[in-house]
Each structure stands twice: as structure tokens, then as C-alpha cells.
Amino acid sequence: MAKDPVRVLVTGAAGQIGYALVPMIARGVMLGADQPVILHLLDIPPAAEALNGVKMELVDAAFPLLKGVVATTDVVEATTGVNIAVLVGGFPRKEGMERKDVMGKNVSIYKSQASALEKHAAADLKVLVVANPANTNALILKEFAPSIPEKNISCLTRLDHNRALGQISERLNVQVSDVKNVIIWGNHSSTQYPDVNHATIKTSDGEKPVRELVADDAWLNGEFISTVQQRGAAIIKARKLSSALSAASAACDHIRDWVLGTPEGTWVSMGVYSDGSYDVPAGLIYSFPVTAANGEWKIVQGLPIDEFSRKKLDLTAQELSEEKALAYSCLS
Ligand SMILES: NC(=O)c1ccc[n+]([C@@H]2O[C@H](COP(=O)([O-])OP(=O)(O)OC[C@H]3O[C@@H](n4cnc5c(N)ncnc54)[C@H](O)[C@@H]3O)[C@@H](O)[C@H]2O)c1
Ligand SMILES: O=C(O)C[C@H](O)C(=O)O
Numbered sequence: 001m002a003k004d005p006v007r008v009l010v011t012g013a014a015g016q017i018g019y020a021l022v023p024m025i026a027r028g029v030m031l032g033a034d035q036p037v038i039l040h041l042l043d044i045p046p047a048a049e050a051l052n053g054v055k056m057e058l059v060d061a062a063f064p065l066l067k068g069v070v071a072t073t074d075v076v077e078a079t080t081g082v083n084i085a086v087l088v089g090g091f092p093r094k095e096g097m098e099r100k101d102v103m104g105k106n107v108s109i110y111k112s113q114a115s116a117l118e119k120h121a122a123a124d125l126k127v128l129v130v131a132n133p134a135n136t137n138a139l140i141l142k143e144f145a146p147s148i149p150e151k152n153i154s155c156l157t158r159l160d161h162n163r164a165l166g167q168i169s170e171r172l173n174v175q176v177s178d179v180k181n182v183i184i185w186g187n188h189s190s191t192q193y194p195d196v197n198h199a200t201i202k203t204s205d206g207e208k209p210v211r212e213l214v215a216d217d218a219w220l221n222g223e224f225i226s227t228v229q230q231r232g233a234a235i236i237k238a239r240k241l242s243s244a245l246s247a248a249s250a251a252c253d254h255i256r257d258w259v260l261g262t263p264e265g266t267w268v269s270m271g272v273y274s275d276g277s278y279d280v281p282a283g284l285i286y287s288f289p290v291t292a293a294n295g296e297w298k299i300v301q302g303l304p305i306d307e308f309s310r311k312k313l314d315l316t317a318q319e320l321s322e323e324k325a326l327a328y329s330c331l332s
Pocket of ligand 1: 013014015016017042043044090091092130132158188209242243
């Protein structure tokens with residue numbers, strides 16, 4: 001029997017990530033090739049005409065899985081009945097700006113969208129915040145939507161995770177699909193800690209540690225980390241626009257693994273509400289290694305953390321605590 005359609009909201013749908021993301025969702029990349037979807041697209045009035053153009057193209061693409069498109073500038077209409085919300089709407093960082101510069105503009109959007117989602121979305125709503133500052137926007141959303149379970153609110157660090165896989169694959173000239181279990185800890189910002197201490201590569205002799213195969217700790221502890229941390233800025237410098245196709249693809253990976261489950265023996269990185277695991281302060285949205293099954297994620301427990309890593313986990317937690325305070329000061 002055909003499945004009932006899932007309603008997926010994309011905010012900022014007239015923007016560049018939105019333009020890359022909505023066809024992926026309509027093709028089944030996010031929820032599977034047998035899952036019909038109804039797309040809810042929200043943007044603000046100045047972008048209404050462009051948003052309508054996106055809707056026209058979705059109709060023109062004749063996606064078999066796409067059962068309807070609601071394109072609107074009305075937050076209530078956009079959020080009504082949605083099962084999944086991918087929140088991309090906001091102001092992106094431009095060349096030379098730090099994420100903190102976009103804080104004030106964005107957290108107030110997330111406060112108001114929290115209320116709309118709380119009132120109008122489906123009871124099983126899962127939220128992915130993409131717009132920066134992604135962790136802190138997600139935290140504000142959580143705090144201003146107290147009836148949405150905290151386990152249903154997340155932010156995107158899968159792009160950073162995928163970037164780390166990509167760097168290892170390039171360095172060793174191996175298939176990216178043979179690299180797994182890197183971790184992004186902390187903030188989706190330049191303080192994030194891309195950690196390869198538990199990462200492995202599939203070889204003809206079984207799985208081998210990334211550290212052993214790379215055999216260059218100076219690179220792994222230095223340039224590798226800074227390349228992943230600074231990749232967003234490098235894309236902005238090259239494109240004069242922030243990453244879009246890779247962000248859209250990562251958003252699909254994030255929701256797919258959350259809803260359909262992570263492969264056996266594999267974890268991914270998700271920004272989720274901290275419960276104090278790994279001595280990360282509770283009450284932050286922090287990126288952890290997670291596995292998922294039956295639509296629920298779980299933080300991978302018990303990984304040994306060495307002294308080098310500990311400092312980096314703490315540094316990015318510190319930044320998130322400061323962002324939280326700054327967000328509240330912007331809202332008051
Ligand atoms: N977490 C990540 O990995 C990651 C990666 C790339 C980009 N980003 C962030 O994603 C966001 C979107 O990036 P983009 O390049 O698509 O930007 P963009 O400017 O092209 O698109 C943003 C869209 O949001 C709309 N918008 C603004 N306020 C809104 C509101 N209140 N409600 C609904 N829509 C609203 C704008 O009109 C615009 O169409 C930015 O904040 C960017 O920094 C995050
Ligand atoms: O760095 C940015 O602001 C853009 C985005 O978050 C990215 O990681 O590409």
C-alpha cells in the first residue's frame with residue numbers, strides 16, 4: 001500500500017540552499033524513494049515572487065513523489081501539520097563576517113517560528129535548524145517551544161562531518177564511502193572539533209584506523225582540523241556565497257539517518273540538546289556522535305577522550321555558552 005505523504009517544511013525556500021534542497025526532497029533523497037511528500041515552502045514577502053517561481057519549477061519537474069506544494073509567506077499556513085521542518089530561513093554570513101555578526105538578526109526569527117511550530121505543526125514534528133548560528137538558533141527554538149520534546153530539535157553539523165570525511169578521502173585517495181566514524185564536536189563554527197581518533201577506513205584487510213593509515217599526526221592535529229573548521233569561510237571566499245549544494249545534501253543526510261536509521265556500526269554527527277554526556281554542559285545544543293534507530297537518535301557513549309581532544313571539546317562548549325548569553329541579550 002502506498003505510504004501517506006509526509007509534510008516537509010523548508011523555510012528560506014527562495015534562497016540558495018532552498019533552491020538546491022527542495023528538488024532533493026521531492027526526488028526522495030531525504031525520506032526514501034517510496035515516501036511521498038508535500039512540500040511547505042516559507043519565505044518573507046520581499047521574496048514572494050521568487051518563491052512562486054520555485055513552486056512553478058517544482059510543478060514543471062513533475063516529481064512522482066511530490067503530492068503538493070504550499071508556497072507561502074504566512075508562518076501559520078507554512079507550519080500547519082508539518083512533520084519535518086528544515087529551517088534554512090535567515091540572513092547568511094557574508095565574506096569577512098563572523099557568525100556572531102548574524103546572531104541578532106537570526107535569533108529573533110527563531111523565537112517567533114518556535115511559537116508557530118509549537119502551535120501548528122504535527123505532534124511528531126522533527127526540526128533541523130540549518131540557518132546560522134545553527135546551534136544557538138536551535139537552542140532558542142527549543143527554549144521558546146517548550147512543548148516540542150527536546151529530542152525532536154536538532155541543528156546541522158552533518159556538513160562539517162561530511163567535509164571531514166571528504167578531507168580524509170582526498171588525503172588517502174580512498175573512496176569517501178569507505179571512511180566512517182569521524183566526529184564533529186560542538187558548534188557549527190570555527191571552534192568545532194573535527195575528531196578522527198575513532199574514525200576508520202574500509203580496506204581489503206578489514207577496517208583500519210584513520211590515524212594509522214594517514215600516519216601524520218601533525219597533519220591530523222593541525223591542517224586537517226583547521227581546513228574543516230574554515231571550510232565554510234573558504235567556500236564563501238571562492239563563491240562569494242555560502243555553501244549551498246553541500247549544505248542541502250547534508251540536510252538530507254541528517255534527516256534520512258534520523259528517520260530511517262544509521263547503518264550498523266556507523267555513527268554520524270548531529271547538533272542535539274546536551275544531557276551532560278562527555279562532560280559537555282547540559283543545556284546547550286552541541287554536536288555529538290549519534291546513532292539513530294526507529295526515528296530516535298542516541299549519543300554514542302564511552303568513547304575515550306584524550307587530553308588534546310578534551311581541551312577542544314571544552315573550547316567549543318565555552319563558545320556555545322557565550323553565544324547563548326549573547327542570544328538572550330539580543331532578544332531582551
Ligand atoms: N549549518 C550549516 O551547515 C550551514 C551551511 C550553509 C549555510 N548555512 C546557513 O543557512 C542559511 C541560509 O543560507 P542561504 O545561502 O540559503 O541564504 P539565502 O540568503 O540565499 O537564503 C535565505 C532565505 O531566507 C529567507 N528568510 C529571511 N528571513 C526569513 C524568515 N523570517 N522566514 C522565512 N524565510 C526567511 C530569505 O528571504 C532568503 O530567501 C544562512 O543562515 C547560512 O549561514 C548553514
Ligand atoms: O560558514 C558559514 O557561515 C556558512 C556555512 O555555515 C558553512 O559552513 O558553509
